[in-house]
Amino acid sequence: MITKVVNNIEEALAGVTSDMTLMFGGFGLSGIPENSIAALAKKEIFRLTCISNNAGVDEFGLGLLLKRKQIKKMISSYVGENAEFERQMLSGELEVDLIPQGSLAERCRAGGAGIPAFFTPAGYGTEVSEGKEVREYNGKKHVLELALTADFAFIKAWKGDTAGNLIFKGTARNFNPLMAMAGKITVAEVEELIPAGELDPNQIHTPGIFVQRIIKGEKYEKRIEQRTVRTRD
Numbered sequence: 001m002i003t004k005v006v007n008n009i010e011e012a013l014a015g016v017t018s019d020m021t022l023m024f025g026g027f028g029l030s031g032i033p034e035n036s037i038a039a040l041a042k043k044e045i046f047r048l049t050c051i052s053n054n055a056g057v058d059e060f061g062l063g064l065l066l067k068r069k070q071i072k073k074m075i076s077s078y079v080g081e082n083a084e085f086e087r088q089m090l091s092g093e094l095e096v097d098l099i100p101q102g103s104l105a106e107r108c109r110a111g112g113a114g115i116p117a118f119f120t121p122a123g124y125g126t127e128v129s130e131g132k133e134v135r136e137y138n139g140k141k142h143v144l145e146l147a148l149t150a151d152f153a154f155i156k157a158w159k160g161d162t163a164g165n166l167i168f169k170g171t172a173r174n175f176n177p178l179m180a181m182a183g184k185i186t187v188a189e190v191e192e193l194i195p196a197g198e199l200d201p202n203q204i205h206t207p208g209i210f211v212q213r214i215i216k217g218e219k220y221e222k223r224i225e226q227r228t229v230r231t232r233d
Contacts, residue, residue: 004164004214005193009039012187012215016152018045023108023148023179024052024062025155028081028225031172032061033154033189035217041065047072051148053104053175054078055085060223069093075148077101081225100128103145105178110147112181112210117146153183156217157206160190161199164208173205180210189217 006012013036016022022040026032037056041064048071055074056062065071066084073095079085088094099107100122110118119142123129133144155176158169166188168176180186188206193216 003162004208004211005162006213006215009035009215012213013039016045019047020151021049023150023153023183024050025176025179027053027171027174029061029223031156031174031176033156034220035189036154036187037061037064041068046070049073051075051150055082057081057225058083077104105175107145107148108178108182111149112178115147117144119144148182150183153179153186155180155186155188157188157190159192159199160188160214161194161196163196164188164211164214165199165204166206167199167203168205177206180206185212186210188214190214191217191220
């Protein structure tokens with residue numbers, strides 16, 4: 001039986017080099033590949049183009065790579081929780097491509113589905129549409145958006161089996177299944193790793209054909225980006 005399991009995080013990251021394009025699953029800090037990011041932050045790998053819904057926070061998530069100035073360009077939809085990101089963007093050290101959130105999701109999904117481009121009304125009439133082809137459909141203007149793919153996609157799932165089949169939990173499902181499809185090499189880190197055949201086929205969110213490497217994460221902090229609680233009476 002085919003096994004996608006790698007023995008350690010170093011094997012999981014094998015082949016990642018400077019100047020590559022990397023995708024990172026997650027939304028805020030929910031469902032981010034914490035172990036992969038932490039390991040990348042210790043490597044001498046620079047000038048990365050990173051595709052992620054957001055850029056983590058200072059001292060955690062992609063904020064670790066930003067701190068070491070390993071990222072050359074960010075392709076994201078929301079970046080408001082990272083002071084270092086803001087500093088690098090305003091100083092011109094970091095190139096930023098901000099994309100409407102739905103368009104970012106669809107560009108990743110399209111990349112995984114082999115669809116090179118699509119038209120969407122999102123962003124028409126704003127800076128997002130500058131320099132892009134515009135067509136009218138059903139009386140409404142649409143902007144041409146190109147699909148996104150990556151050399152590596154790093155994702156995080158709740159459960160996975162040795163064949164790479166994955167189940168995500170709650171909001172951690174977010175961008176992870178889309179990016180799993182769009183990476184030339186997809187690395188999945190999971191909380192629970194079980195033998196192939198033990199997952200209910202009807203519950204699998206991402207089939208193992210989209211995953212090349214799988215590893216059980218060493219530990220997960222699962223930080224909360226913004227903790228909001230009601231005031232006690």
